[in-house]
Amino acid sequence: MPSVDAAGEFETIERLFAPLAHPEWGRGLRDDVAVVPSRPGYDLVLTKDALVESIHFLPQDPLGTVAQKLLRVNLSDLACKGAEPFGYMLACNWSSRCGWPERKAFAAGLKQDQERFGVALLGGDTVATIGPATFSLTLLGWIQKGRVVGRNGARPGDRIMVTGTIGDGYLGLQAVRGMLSLADERIETLITHYRTPMPRVEFAEPVRDMATAAIDVSDGLVADLGHLAETSGVAMELTLDSVPVSAAGHAWLDGRVDPEDAMIRLVTGGDDYEIAFTIRPEDEAALRREAERRLLRLTCIGQVSEGAGVTVLYGGEKVTIKRPGWSHD
Amino acid sequence: MPSVDAAGEFETIERLFAPLAHPEWGRGLRDDVAVVPSRPGYDLVLTKDALVESIHFLPQDPLGTVAQKLLRVNLSDLACKGAEPFGYMLACNWSSRCGWPERKAFAAGLKQDQERFGVALLGGDTVATIGPATFSLTLLGWIQKGRVVGRNGARPGDRIMVTGTIGDGYLGLQAVRGMLSLADERIETLITHYRTPMPRVEFAEPVRDMATAAIDVSDGLVADLGHLAETSGVAMELTLDSVPVSAAGHAWLDGRVDPEDAMIRLVTGGDDYEIAFTIRPEDEAALRREAERRLLRLTCIGQVSEGAGVTVLYGGEKVTIKRPGWSHD
Numbered sequence: 217m218p219s220v221d222a223a224g225e226f227e228t229i230e231r232l233f234a235p236l237a238h239p240e241w242g243r244g245l246r247d248d249v250a251v252v253p254s255r256p257g258y259d260l261v262l263t264k265d266a267l268v269e270s271i272h273f274l275p276q277d278p279l280g281t282v283a284q285k286l287l288r289v290n291l292s293d294l295a296c297k298g299a300e301p302f303g304y305m306l307a308c309n310w311s312s313r314c315g316w317p318e319r320k321a322f323a324a325g326l327k328q329d330q331e332r333f334g335v336a337l338l339g340g341d342t343v344a345t346i347g348p349a350t351f352s353l354t355l356l357g358w359i360q361k362g363r364v365v366g367r368n369g370a371r372p373g374d375r376i377m378v379t380g381t382i383g384d385g386y387l388g389l390q391a392v393r394g395m396l397s398l399a400d401e402r403i404e405t406l407i408t409h410y411r412t413p414m415p416r417v418e419f420a421e422p423v424r425d426m427a428t429a430a431i432d433v434s435d436g437l438v439a440d441l442g443h444l445a446e447t448s449g450v451a452m453e454l455t456l457d458s459v460p461v462s463a464a465g466h467a468w469l470d471g472r473v474d475p476e477d478a479m480i481r482l483v484t485g486g487d488d489y490e491i492a493f494t495i496r497p498e499d500e501a502a503l504r505r506e507a508e509r510r511l512l513r514l515t516c517i518g519q520v521s522e523g524a525g526v527t528v529l530y531g532g533e534k535v536t537i538k539r540p541g542w543s544h545d
Numbered sequence: 546m547p548s549v550d551a552a553g554e555f556e557t558i559e560r561l562f563a564p565l566a567h568p569e570w571g572r573g574l575r576d577d578v579a580v581v582p583s584r585p586g587y588d589l590v591l592t593k594d595a596l597v598e599s600i601h602f603l604p605q606d607p608l609g610t611v612a613q614k615l616l617r618v619n620l621s622d623l624a625c626k627g628a629e630p631f632g633y634m635l636a637c638n639w640s641s642r643c644g645w646p647e648r649k650a651f652a653a654g655l656k657q658d659q660e661r662f663g664v665a666l667l668g669g670d671t672v673a674t675i676g677p678a679t680f681s682l683t684l685l686g687w688i689q690k691g692r693v694v695g696r697n698g699a700r701p702g703d704r705i706m707v708t709g710t711i712g713d714g715y716l717g718l719q720a721v722r723g724m725l726s727l728a729d730e731r732i733e734t735l736i737t738h739y740r741t742p743m744p745r746v747e748f749a750e751p752v753r754d755m756a757t758a759a760i761d762v763s764d765g766l767v768a769d770l771g772h773l774a775e776t777s778g779v780a781m782e783l784t785l786d787s788v789p790v791s792a793a794g795h796a797w798l799d800g801r802v803d804p805e806d807a808m809i810r811l812v813t814g815g816d817d818y819e820i821a822f823t824i825r826p827e828d829e830a831a832l833r834r835e836a837e838r839r840l841l842r843l844t845c846i847g848q849v850s851e852g853a854g855v856t857v858l859y860g861g862e863k864v865t866i867k868r869p870g871w872s873h874d
Contacts, residue, residue, distance in 0.1 A: 293578060339593060431577070
């Protein structure tokens with residue numbers, strides 16, 4: 217069944233995507249399938265996230281960073297499980313705004329990130345659509361057999377840790393929408409975070425070795441801790457005062473009348489792509505050494521106890537959260 | 546980033562998709578990732594095909610058969626490589642017409658086909674979109690190490706074989722568009738083929754053991770043989786008179802003024818999802834026994850020689866084909 221498409225399927229695959237294919241496993245993208253050798257002693261770890269124009273990215277976002285965001289949100293899912301990514305399958309539904317230059321930019325963005333994160337294209341599908349552009353990616357990785365970090369291993373007494381800073385996902389979206397009054401370089405940093413968040417791939421190994429439960433912060437810190445608490449059958453206490461915030465985040469907080477409300481926005485906004493996880497207290501020192509070696513900020517933001525749900529504290533007082541995070545559907 | 550969706554992400558996953566998940570590897574669809582044990586001695590085979598409303602299926606097609614078509618076009622890709630499927634990752638972009646009853650029908654269609662074809666859902670993503678409904682599926686299978694059937698192994702002297710019949714893909718699309726005047730039961734058969742084509746999963750093993758090159762007929766028989774000829778560096782001769790046609794196809798052919806033109810439409814229409822492949826002549830008898838055991842029609846439709854390109858013969862004369870198949874992009 218045909219559809220009119222100025223920049224055709226053949227050229228897109230042959231000229232833009234074939235150079236990104238894994239030299240052996242991708243079979244030059246000419247064979248309908250990818251073939252990957254088994255890795256005895258390892259489990260295959262798979263994740264799949266789609267980005268839809270006007271929902272997960274904006275029509276004015278450059279296609280190069282859309283491609284990078286697509287890869288990175290999936291990399292984040294694998295990193296928080298402790299897995300090491302190796303390749304991906306890609307489905308592109310190009311909208312009418314995706315001409316040749318835009319597709320070229322998309323492929324160039326992927327190329328850059330493939331090199332940065334050590335993954336290769338394995339195969340996929342490319343079609344034209346009359347609707348918004350939609351991209352779907354299945355990311356594959358390996359992990360030593362039985363070593364995947366679940367959501368269900370948090371135990372009373374564990375500490376809650378988070379990598380990097382929280383809230384730039386929320387502020388980034390405000391920034392691309394032109395709704396923030398901050399210095400230009402702050403705005404730029406936030407837009408960069410929104411378009412190309414940095415998955416904590418380099419911290420997957422320590423997480424694999426020491427986390428009792430882990431998740432990447434995509435729905436919002438409070439909502440995501442809620443997932444861990446529910447699946448583990450424990451209660452979690454989040455100390456809002458300890459939540460790490462970026463320089464841009466602090467600049468924004470300084471201008472707020474109600475700092476409590478502002479902090480709540482940052483921990484419920486989502487799209488941070490940091491790893492939130494729990495550890496036994498005796499592992500904290502070793503974990504901090506791993507973070508320091510990687511120049512990665514690591515913060516203890518709360519603790520696990522018996523019970524259920526997430527309690528949020530601010531200045532020693534219990535805070536009521538009406539909406540713990542976004543739903544993407 | 547939120548979007549309004551009456552039938553939410555959580556309910557869709559929890560109530561419709563979780564029951565379809567692989568009991569162990571899918572992790573209840575609650576963990577962002579699927580985890581599949583390695584299979585030593587086997588290669589992992591992956592394929593990914595997307596279906597877009599108004600391009601690959603029609604707005605009036607029931608969602609249950611759309612789900613089945615999505616799974617089946619991917620199963621067809623794995624079957625022609627000789628691989629055995631085990632699971633899939635699914636991305637659903639629901640349009641406004643996809644309320645709860647439609648999603649339920651989608652899941653019911655998948656359930657039926659999962660049981661029929663022995664595969665299970667591993668994970669995925671579900672979002673609402675303002676555009677046409679779009680579904681993308683990554684199918685995974687195993688094959689004994691190094692045994693994948695490529696497109697590049699056809700050699701001069703090989704015979705060209707095809708399973709089933711050719712042309713119902715073309716006629717099915719005409720039928721759903723109301724453009725055929727045939728008896729009601731013929732129309733129904735053709736619409737069923739269009740909506741739920743039958744991938745030749747049961748013939749994957751003989752293809753793996755005996756085919757020198759193979760492809761599934763999706764772009765159109767002539768175009769797909771062209772892919773085999775090009776990748777193998779050989780010429781192929783297709784005898785139009787030998788191409789197997791269904792009872793519905795014969796009924797349609799009977800009403801044509803120009804039988805040559807009619808046959809050309811059938812072999813260039815695509816969406817047949819049969820396996821076209823090449824074998825050494827000495828393997829034909831053994832292959833026919835395998836087909837008979839499965840009650841599967843198997844036809845020799847031409848031969849491989851030195852040279853390049855596909856030559857089409859009809860009544861002993863060379864036929865000119867203007868357009869060997871559809872482009873889906």
